[in-house]
Amino acid sequence: MDSQYAELLVRADGWPAFMQDVDLFGTPDPLGEPFDEAVQLLSTLETETVDASALDVASCVPIGASRTGIDLFVMPRADGSTQTPVIWLAGLEVERYISFEEFFQAMIEANLDEAAALRERQQDTEG
Template sequence: MPVATGTHNVDTFVLIKHGNPNAGTAVWLSGDEIDRFPSFHEFYMSMLDYNRLEVKTLKEELEAGEG
């Protein structure tokens, strides 16, 4: 089941449904499999960390005059 996707890139996030041996696993796809998370919670927490890092990097670039 798709969880999230975007219009500006090929990233897609899917959650494997019940009835499959990997049910509950979240998978990040971008052409190929990028990462696999054992649960939606782990996926969500990882995406929060990723976004926090992205904001930190953007702030640092802005402060350095790179953005």
């Protein structure tokens, strides 16, 4: 397992609603339905998507998934010698982050941007 992701599991053991309706899985999740659904979604990727993303589906582990959509976050199984990318899939590859830390920072920034946009909309409707 990637050491950065393992550190999150030690500190937070997953994160419900990490980004909108996307949950990051914790240690009990591989025994539950959301994780099973993520594995199923991963197995249904089109061959073109797998080839275009150079994915080895058998070595990818879901680390998070949308509760209502097809967004799926996976990491290839880590050997500890290099940084492990996080790959965001939603039918196609949406984004690839070079490490869990980069992914985590990008999601924090996206959440902050969304919160700012919501505040701005609220101020527009009140003013």
